[in-house]
Amino acid sequence: MGQTITEKIFSRHCGKECSAGDVVMAPIDGAMIHDITGPLAIDVFREMGGKRVFDPKKVIMLFDHQIPADSIRAAEIHQNLRAFAKEQGIHNYDMKEGVCHQVVPEKGRVKPGDIVVGSDSHTCAYGAVGAFGTGIGSTDMAFVLKFGELYFTVPETIQVRAYGKFNRRVGSKDLVLALAGQIGADGATYKTLEFVGDTFASMPMAGRMTVSNMAIEMGGKAGIVPPDTVTWEYLKGRVDATPFELESDEDAVYTETRSIDVTDLGPKVAVPHNVDHVVDVAEVAGKAVDQVFIGSCTNGRYEDFAEAAEILGNETFSKDVRVIMVPASRDEYLKILRAGLLERFVEAGALVEAPCCGPCMGGMFGLLAPGEVSLSTSNRNFRGRQGSTEAEVYLSSPATAAASAMTGVITDPREV
Amino acid sequence: MRVWKFGDDIDTDAIIPGRYLTIYDPKELASHAFEGTRDTFAKEVQPGDVIVAGRNFGCGSSREHAPLAIKGSGVEYVAAKSFARIFFRNAVNTGVLPVICKETDAIPDGAEIMVHPEEGYLECNGRRYTLEPIPAFLQKIVDAGGLVAYAKSL
Numbered sequence: 001m002g003q004t005i006t007e008k009i010f011s012r013h014c015g016k017e018c019s020a021g022d023v024v025m026a027p028i029d030g031a032m033i034h035d036i037t038g039p040l041a042i043d044v045f046r047e048m049g050g051k052r053v054f055d056p057k058k059v060i061m062l063f064d065h066q067i068p069a070d071s072i073r074a075a076e077i078h079q080n081l082r083a084f085a086k087e088q089g090i091h092n093y094d095m096k097e098g099v100c101h102q103v104v105p106e107k108g109r110v111k112p113g114d115i116v117v118g119s120d121s122h123t124c125a126y127g128a129v130g131a132f133g134t135g136i137g138s139t140d141m142a143f144v145l146k147f148g149e150l151y152f153t154v155p156e157t158i159q160v161r162a163y164g165k166f167n168r169r170v171g172s173k174d175l176v177l178a179l180a181g182q183i184g185a186d187g188a189t190y191k192t193l194e195f196v197g198d199t200f201a202s203m204p205m206a207g208r209m210t211v212s213n214m215a216i217e218m219g220g221k222a223g224i225v226p227p228d229t230v231t232w233e234y235l236k237g238r239v240d241a242t243p244f245e246l247e248s249d250e251d252a253v254y255t256e257t258r259s260i261d262v263t264d265l266g267p268k269v270a271v272p273h274n275v276d277h278v279v280d281v282a283e284v285a286g287k288a289v290d291q292v293f294i295g296s297c298t299n300g301r302y303e304d305f306a307e308a309a310e311i312l313g314n315e316t317f318s319k320d321v322r323v324i325m326v327p328a329s330r331d332e333y334l335k336i337l338r339a340g341l342l343e344r345f346v347e348a349g350a351l352v353e354a355p356c357c358g359p360c361m362g363g364m365f366g367l368l369a370p371g372e373v374s375l376s377t378s379n380r381n382f383r384g385r386q387g388s389t390e391a392e393v394y395l396s397s398p399a400t401a402a403a404s405a406m407t408g409v410i411t412d413p414r415e416v
Numbered sequence: 417m418r419v420w421k422f423g424d425d426i427d428t429d430a431i432i433p434g435r436y437l438t439i440y441d442p443k444e445l446a447s448h449a450f451e452g453t454r455d456t457f458a459k460e461v462q463p464g465d466v467i468v469a470g471r472n473f474g475c476g477s478s479r480e481h482a483p484l485a486i487k488g489s490g491v492e493y494v495a496a497k498s499f500a501r502i503f504f505r506n507a508v509n510t511g512v513l514p515v516i517c518k519e520t521d522a523i524p525d526g527a528e529i530m531v532h533p534e535e536g537y538l539e540c541n542g543r544r545y546t547l548e549p550i551p552a553f554l555q556k557i558v559d560a561g562g563l564v565a566y567a568k569s570l
Contacts, residue, residue, distance in 0.1 A: 023553045036437045040480055043440070048567040066438065073438040121478040121502055137506035138480040139563050146567060151553055185425050186472035190501050219472065221501060274425055361477075363434035382429040382476060389452030 002249025004157040005224050006192040009113055009132045009246075020156040020253070028058065029131075030109055031144045032118035034100050035063035036363075037137070039077050041119055042084050044142035054148030056089040060100075060109050060118075065357045067095035070364050098329030098355035101125040101213060101297035106331055108238030112227035112246050117144055122297055122379065124220055127212035128205060129235060130227030130246055132192075135216060155221045156255040157192045157248070158183075162199035164263035169311070169413040172207030173299060173377065173397035175199070176214045177268035178260065181278030189219030191255065194248065199262050200225050205234040206303040213298045214379050217275040267412055269375075270395035273383040281400055281412045289394075290372040291322045292405040293386075295353075296360040299377035299398050300328030302335040308402035309341045311413055316348045318408035323350040324366050326358035350405075362386040368393075375410060377401050417464045419540065420457060420491075421525035424470035428503065430454075431474070431482040439481070442488030449485040463490030466529045466538075468520050470496065474503025483507040493531040495520060495538055495547070508554050509563040516548040 112130030126133025215223025359366030
């Protein structure tokens with residue numbers, strides 16, 4: 001019987017044939033901790049009797065959720081994490097590089113076929129480079145830090161085949177929102193989502209990162225795009241590895257296969273307060289927005305800002321909208337800066353902040369007051385996610401966000 | 417031992433809002449549990465109370481602050497039709513037992529409830545509801561008294 005990518009990855013790691021449903025102890029290639037969930041992982045690591053982490057080279061530390069420290073408490077957390085990194089010989093990117101899910105692939109800390117865990121639910125993002133990335137809690141992370149391995153149930157796989165070419169100003173975010181709407185918030189729970197077909201094959205890495213990132217919004221344990229020339233081209237100079245093939249066998253067993261033709265796909269919006277409440281932009285067009293956020297690990301890359309800039313042209317953002325833009329990493333920030341986009345956005349009235357999670361997790365800045373409406377390119381619109389529980393968060397692509405930031409109301413980007 | 421009844425897709429932002437994630441003490445987290453979405457919970461919850469919910473309880477973030485906030489409030493069991501994967505594991509690891517009960521629709525808010533995980537049922541208003549068995553490898557962790565105790569035994 002053939003194997004899925006996921007079964008192949010676990011088989012290679014465990015040195016035996018693994019099938020979906022098997023419970024295995026698998027060695028870990030990378031373990032990422034950040035400033036929110038890292039401290040608890042370290043406390044529990046010590047409680048478990050941990051003295052030295054399993055392999056300092058495989059532990060990735062960075063701060064992105066509350067940077068620069070927004071409180072004395074956050075500053076103390078950063079201080080403690082820095083001390084732990086120093087003591088253990090862990091490379092700490094500190095607050096200097098950006099959001100974890102951008103930084104890990106960017107710095108070559110993940111490659112195809114790896115099993116990487118992060119104490120952050122969007123760790124599934126590393127599926128964009130063909131790895132099995134999955135989010136875990138702090139106690140599981142403590143176990144990984146101590147032993148370098150973790151229990152997994154080898155997940156079943158849902159194959160999602162996308163074909164066709166995107167319409168103008170429609171892209172990977174609209175596709176993944178459409179999928180969330182179809183599959184539902186728990187439709188892929190415990191499962192890998194495997195993204196195949198010519199739409200994914202021709203999708204640049206930035207778009208793949210957007211799609212894989214949101215696998216968790218369907219409950220997915222991982223969201224894998226099979227590695228191909230796009231993947232290896234992206235990883236060139238980042239990882240020390242010779243390209244190899246990794247794809248599911250033709251006779252691999254899926255619990256479900258879905259296909260979606262993107263030819264007719266239009267801009268999508270997730271409406272409050274669930275990511276799977278997805279509608280066509282026309283259904284909410286005209287809704288006034290108080291704040292637009294373009295950024296996050298989902299849509300904070302150069303390509304996202306370039307699309308926003310193309311739509312903005314020489315116009316300005318609406319005077320009634322607070323536009324907050326946050327590149328996902330220092331590298332992406334530099335690209336935006338060097339291309340002259342930063343200047344254009346600031347001229348147009350946006351606040352461009354340094355790389356961090358920003359308003360996405362509602363803990364640091366850009367919080368919403370009761371009754372306010374935000375349109376955001378991030379990944380979650382849960383009640384209270386970006387501030388008041390009486391505020392509303394809508395999710396969209398960078399194109400829809402940019403168009404809406406100009407008009408002050410939710411706007412179809414094809415109409416500006 | 418009362419029921420705190422919740423619906424489907426209760427996310428970790430609802431359980432503990434993002435602005436409290438610099439807190440790690442379960443009791444302090446508990447004082448903000450369900451803040452803004454169900455303010456009576458933190459005020460009135462009593463040790464031994466049980467959270468009963470619909471589908472996909474604990475979806476969203478991997479923050480272990482969520483089960484810790486529940487634990488800090490004295491709740492030992494969450495009964496739901498299904499759980500989000502990361503929350504389920506975090507709950508087991510931190511000592512809040514997630515039990516799967518497909519019939520939670522029939523359980524009303526505020527009712528008297530007793531959970532008997534080892535016997536595989538919960539009892540509410542004189543009726544017994546079956547619980548699904550916990551996966552074998554997780555049972556080992558539960559039996560050991562959580563992942564920390566399990567790790568120490570390795």
